[in-house]
Amino acid sequence: MLRHPPVRRLARPLTAATAFRVQNPRRTLFSSRNERRSGRAVENLNLQRLSRQSEDYYRNRRIFLWSGTVAGFISFIYTAWKLKVALSNPTKLDTNLPSSESLVAPGAADRKVVVHDEEGREIVPTGNSTVPTFPRTIDLPSYTSPITTTSPTSPDAPTTKQMLTSASGTTEYTLVGLGLRTVTFLGLQVYVVGYYVATSDIAALQSALTRKVNPIATTLVPSERGQLRAALLDPAEGERTWDELLAAGVPARSAFRVVPVRDTDFHHLRDGFVRAVQARAGAETVADDAFGESMRQFRAAFNRGSVPKRKELLLVRDETGQLSIAYDGGSSKKEGGSAPGRQLVGIVEDERVSRALWLNYLAGKKVASEPARKNIVEGIMEFVERPVGTVASQVVPVVNVQA
Structure with a gap:
């Protein structure tokens, strides 16, 4: 006889709430998340x-x-x-000449170079194509005659009637060193400046500098020359040395020859010179009434027009410290024409003006032309390595002006 399996009975009847919980179990902390994802984009973001x-x-x-x-x-x-x-405008006028050149002896690269022009005059290359050379020596007359001024307030009016070529007697000046003045961080070239000393006054300069290092010597040995070079290149010591020499009238006669490498004007040059003089003279000197009158005379000398490139401006200091300013505008006519030549345009008698202007090139923390200052020092080293008074065979070093 067949038996039916026993029917299992629920202990509790299945209600609607129980059926809902069975179909939708409650989610707990340990329960797994439903893998089904909603179609909404916000729930699909991955932070x-x-x-x-x-x-x-x-x-x-x-x-x-x-x-x-x-x-x-x-x-x-x-x-x-x-x-x-x-x-x-860099050129090939520098000291990097091959040893086969006739200007440089084989195996003597450190020897100085002497160059002569077509007329046999000694010249010194500058390294600049616009102003390629400077004369080794120049002859200048005495600057003692007064200036005849017609109208100092008019920039177009002539400021003098005196021609330097008519002065009686001339003095030979020898080039000590030269360099290029540049401005701005781009190194724009403005002018070439050369420092000249009266040839007959070089012996006094030699003696003063030699005694500064060795009071009993007539010439300096290499170690002593190195000591003097370091002193002249030092900003504080160099300015102190040159200030003492200039105040004592050593050298008695000297000059700076300025030749622009680009077109400029007197007002532009004047502003640079005035700033340099006022910076070197000091606050007490600038505040002095006599010095202020001298600076007005200095400005009046530059109350003129343009200065084309390659034209010569001379700043000459005599034994009394008097500053004479001369300008050579040249002539467009050929030889035989009425060329104006060097013309005296101003005189400043106050010695403090010329001394401050000289210091602007010779010494200090900041000079108008660092290449010129260094080359002047090297020229002086050529002087002091020879006995005092024997500079007839002095050879001025060639300057390699960096672009």
């Missing part, structure tokens, strides 16, 4: 992925900006360098 994408974006953005900054800076430097080279 870590978005954070990584944001970091990558800003990192790439920083790299791009820094790359542009570096590239722009390099381009600026390269453009400035190319502009400087283009404006400098």
